[in-house]
Amino acid sequence: MTERIYAKYWIETPFPVAMAAEVMAGEQSSGTFTRLANETDELRAAHGARVESIVELDDVADPSLPIRPLPADMRGSARFRRAEVVLSWPLANLGPSLPNLLATVAGNLFELREFSGLRLLDLTLPPAFADAYRGPQFGISGTRELVGVASGPLIGTIIKPSVGLSPAQTAGLVRELVEAGIDFIKDDELQANGPHNPLTERVDAVMRVINEHAERSGKKAMYAFNITGEIDEMRRHHDYVVAAGGSCVMATLNAVGLPGVAALRSHSEVPIHGHRAGWGLFSRSPHIGISYIAYQKLWRLAGVDHLHVNGLRNKFSEPDDSVIASARECQTPMFAAPKPGCTVMPVFSSAQSAEQAADTYAALGNTDLIYCCGGGIFAHPGGVAGGIASLRQAWEAAALGVPLDVHAERHPELAQAIRTFRK
Amino acid sequence: MTERIYAKYWIETPFPVAMAAEVMAGEQSSGTFTRLANETDELRAAHGARVESIVELDDVADPSLPIRPLPADMRGSARFRRAEVVLSWPLANLGPSLPNLLATVAGNLFELREFSGLRLLDLTLPPAFADAYRGPQFGISGTRELVGVASGPLIGTIIKPSVGLSPAQTAGLVRELVEAGIDFIKDDELQANGPHNPLTERVDAVMRVINEHAERSGKKAMYAFNITGEIDEMRRHHDYVVAAGGSCVMATLNAVGLPGVAALRSHSEVPIHGHRAGWGLFSRSPHIGISYIAYQKLWRLAGVDHLHVNGLRNKFSEPDDSVIASARECQTPMFAAPKPGCTVMPVFSSAQSAEQAADTYAALGNTDLIYCCGGGIFAHPGGVAGGIASLRQAWEAAALGVPLDVHAERHPELAQAIRTFRK
Numbered sequence: 001m002t003e004r005i006y007a008k009y010w011i012e013t014p015f016p017v018a019m020a021a022e023v024m025a026g027e028q029s030s031g032t033f034t035r036l037a038n039e040t041d042e043l044r045a046a047h048g049a050r051v052e053s054i055v056e057l058d059d060v061a062d063p064s065l066p067i068r069p070l071p072a073d074m075r076g077s078a079r080f081r082r083a084e085v086v087l088s089w090p091l092a093n094l095g096p097s098l099p100n101l102l103a104t105v106a107g108n109l110f111e112l113r114e115f116s117g118l119r120l121l122d123l124t125l126p127p128a129f130a131d132a133y134r135g136p137q138f139g140i141s142g143t144r145e146l147v148g149v150a151s152g153p154l155i156g157t158i159i160k161p162s163v164g165l166s167p168a169q170t171a172g173l174v175r176e177l178v179e180a181g182i183d184f185i186k187d188d189e190l191q192a193n194g195p196h197n198p199l200t201e202r203v204d205a206v207m208r209v210i211n212e213h214a215e216r217s218g219k220k221a222m223y224a225f226n227i228t229g230e231i232d233e234m235r236r237h238h239d240y241v242v243a244a245g246g247s248c249v250m251a252t253l254n255a256v257g258l259p260g261v262a263a264l265r266s267h268s269e270v271p272i273h274g275h276r277a278g279w280g281l282f283s284r285s286p287h288i289g290i291s292y293i294a295y296q297k298l299w300r301l302a303g304v305d306h307l308h309v310n311g312l313r314n315k316f317s318e319p320d321d322s323v324i325a326s327a328r329e330c331q332t333p334m335f336a337a338p339k340p341g342c343t344v345m346p347v348f349s350s351a352q353s354a355e356q357a358a359d360t361y362a363a364l365g366n367t368d369l370i371y372c373c374g375g376g377i378f379a380h381p382g383g384v385a386g387g388i389a390s391l392r393q394a395w396e397a398a399a400l401g402v403p404l405d406v407h408a409e410r411h412p413e414l415a416q417a418i419r420t421f422r423k
Numbered sequence: 424m425t426e427r428i429y430a431k432y433w434i435e436t437p438f439p440v441a442m443a444a445e446v447m448a449g450e451q452s453s454g455t456f457t458r459l460a461n462e463t464d465e466l467r468a469a470h471g472a473r474v475e476s477i478v479e480l481d482d483v484a485d486p487s488l489p490i491r492p493l494p495a496d497m498r499g500s501a502r503f504r505r506a507e508v509v510l511s512w513p514l515a516n517l518g519p520s521l522p523n524l525l526a527t528v529a530g531n532l533f534e535l536r537e538f539s540g541l542r543l544l545d546l547t548l549p550p551a552f553a554d555a556y557r558g559p560q561f562g563i564s565g566t567r568e569l570v571g572v573a574s575g576p577l578i579g580t581i582i583k584p585s586v587g588l589s590p591a592q593t594a595g596l597v598r599e600l601v602e603a604g605i606d607f608i609k610d611d612e613l614q615a616n617g618p619h620n621p622l623t624e625r626v627d628a629v630m631r632v633i634n635e636h637a638e639r640s641g642k643k644a645m646y647a648f649n650i651t652g653e654i655d656e657m658r659r660h661h662d663y664v665v666a667a668g669g670s671c672v673m674a675t676l677n678a679v680g681l682p683g684v685a686a687l688r689s690h691s692e693v694p695i696h697g698h699r700a701g702w703g704l705f706s707r708s709p710h711i712g713i714s715y716i717a718y719q720k721l722w723r724l725a726g727v728d729h730l731h732v733n734g735l736r737n738k739f740s741e742p743d744d745s746v747i748a749s750a751r752e753c754q755t756p757m758f759a760a761p762k763p764g765c766t767v768m769p770v771f772s773s774a775q776s777a778e779q780a781a782d783t784y785a786a787l788g789n790t791d792l793i794y795c796c797g798g799g800i801f802a803h804p805g806g807v808a809g810g811i812a813s814l815r816q817a818w819e820a821a822a823l824g825v826p827l828d829v830h831a832e833r834h835p836e837l838a839q840a841i842r843t844f845r846k
Contacts, residue, residue, distance in 0.1 A: 028613065029585065029586055029613065030585060030586055031584070036583055036801050036802060037801075038584065039584045039587075043584060043587040043588075044587075046587060047586050047587030047619070048587075065708055065740075066707075066740070068740055092619040093587075093613065093614075093619065094613070094616075095618050097615065097651075097652055097653075098678075099615075099651050099653070099675065099678035099683075100613075100615045100616070100675075102675075102678040102701065103613065103615075103651060103675040103678045103698075103700045106701050107612060107613070107675070107701050108612070108700050108701070108739070109703070110707050111707060111733075111739035111740055111741065112739060112740070113739055113740045115740075118703075160461075161453040161454070161459060161461065161462045161470075162453060162454075163452055163517075164453045164462075164470030164516075165466075169461070189526050189531070190451065190452065190516065190527055192520065193518060193520065193523070194515055194516050194517045194518045194520075194523070195514075195515050196470070196516065228522050229520055229523065230520075230685055230686065234682070252523075252530070254525065255523065255525040255526045256682055257678070257679055257680015257682060257683050259652070259653045259654050259657070259678075259683045260522075260654070260680050260683055262653055263653065263654040263655070275526075277526045277530035278525065278526070278529050278530050278531070278533065279531075279534065280531070280532070280533025280534030280541075280711070281529065281705070281712060282704065283534070284488050284533050284534060284711050285488055285710065285711050286489060288711075290704070310534075316531070316534035317490060317491055317534055317536045317538075318534065375459065378461075379459060
């Protein structure tokens, strides 16, 4: 087994960059704080992590993260050097195991005293991971098929208020939404299986509406029921959703963990909608964390079909170029010999309305996405039907290359959306 | 159900603190970026999160984390105000579910554009969580019983080099260690079930040595086999360990996730050793993350028996007072009516040797801990036996209140340790 795992990092260190990179490599493979007799040269050659490349960047006068006092001879004069470094590990150390990969490439590294900044930027994995994990079961094409939308974005929404509605009230909203022709609906990540709105009761109430409408109209909206919970509970709830005719389940990824998602994937008969709540903890600081580029590879291998990427001009702090880079990465195969359907559908969400459609299309270059609007639908002056119509009109304008305001002249719902949501 | 969940945060914001706290509360309960008709006052009263308290702290001129451009009227003059705020949620929103608790108290908050810093500091949970989760099965007293160490710390070690040894080489080290009277041995978190050292072969080789020694001497060392992996794989490996006479399994918590640990706990017949690799991502920045005080509560409820807390003068960047606060919290019950054995055994590890024993004892005030030394044992000039003897001598000195150097005058292994490891 000569295959290797590659990980790229951004680092900041007051020490020579090459030395600091060797500390990372040693700490995350065969080394410890002192050289041991049984760490032979042979063992190091076979199992040590290797520093593959170093690209030095800028340096700064002050450490970005708190750091222990420097050795006396460095105080005062130290510069904090930044670099991109690539490390590699033999697959033989851990095998194609996602949780153990995480412990290796994002384990005890972040705490190392040699660093005043450390971010995992990217991962390149050997094909053994693609063999060991199932990956997405439905992905973009399978999701399109289930919803019956061959082209254009899936127009979606989040049930709002996030929490507090009863199952019957939720179903009431769903009735309005499906009658207005929505493609996709999801629970908020705050609404899972609380006693105020238990999952099974919500499934009963919602699927009655969706199934009835599908029988009448031939169009069956996809509802992502949030089954985030314990392992057996998720399996049980998945079965409940499927038995009721549901076509999607949702899990909050950071809350459920990689083995939790893989366990759900091995059991699931419907797409898994992956919510990234808590993602800010990994992304918000430029000096510590994990990039979405690396992060989404882990969850895709574990088996999610949809992944949240935020949206343009969102209510959070993520810049637009980062949103688009994330979405594009979700649509890109991870391996040289990709399995069919291995890409996932990016989910645009957070303060989205008709306003961002054209820019999203222009930046991404395709419509293989779910476009989720909460307030952008529910707060539309024309109600849910007006909100959904305005979104279809906005994406139509984008596809035609017609400016939004021009298209709005003949599309009153779009005109209303612009008046309501433009800032 | 009128019980509430309380979470304390450190925040930094350019907006009035009370307003920013309301944004947090709204975003994580019934609000969205625009007020909706069906978010009634009644619904908000019943399901909205509440701002319970605000303590304003200092303010700074520059944002600690990157933030979107401020509104024109605030630019230039804004101060970034810091505060501790407590929010509360009705348990009815989510029920006593750890993954959904995480999505609520550490979900989409970190990204909010209103904040240039946000850390979760503490959690106070209603007793329903203690009823819903098993918590530690063995804890401090159960672990002591299994190892046969009624008082004093458990002297432990980590197999080093972390990776690269074969099962037979691992067992060879274990033989030296048990013959020298070690209490506890663990796999490194980098060594799980890689093809170079598969778990089952390691269990066979190691347990043969431990069982033989136990039969001869009556003392059975506890070996924490790292079974970090997929859910079914962890269950299978747990069974393999138990069938071979093993008395502990280890999981890398961040890699396995809360539902993964809870699934293991519901199945486990031996203590679960909780490794926190990756913890630096949550702790390293003063401006974003989760405190160990809050973090360890989640894993304890999920059911771990031992929790890593780093060690004094460690090889990482964590200060000593933080290490001691973490260890003390592990030893403190979480609920007003605690279950027996609900506390967990803190694991001191990372560049530990005889040198830190007295300070650890003085700071913590008890010996209910596992004291893990890798290099501190293997790099001792007297070999493994000398290393272990030096640690027992150091803790003896601590308990007697005798200065280390004085005790070393009559204890040559301790004297050697001081010469080797003192910096």
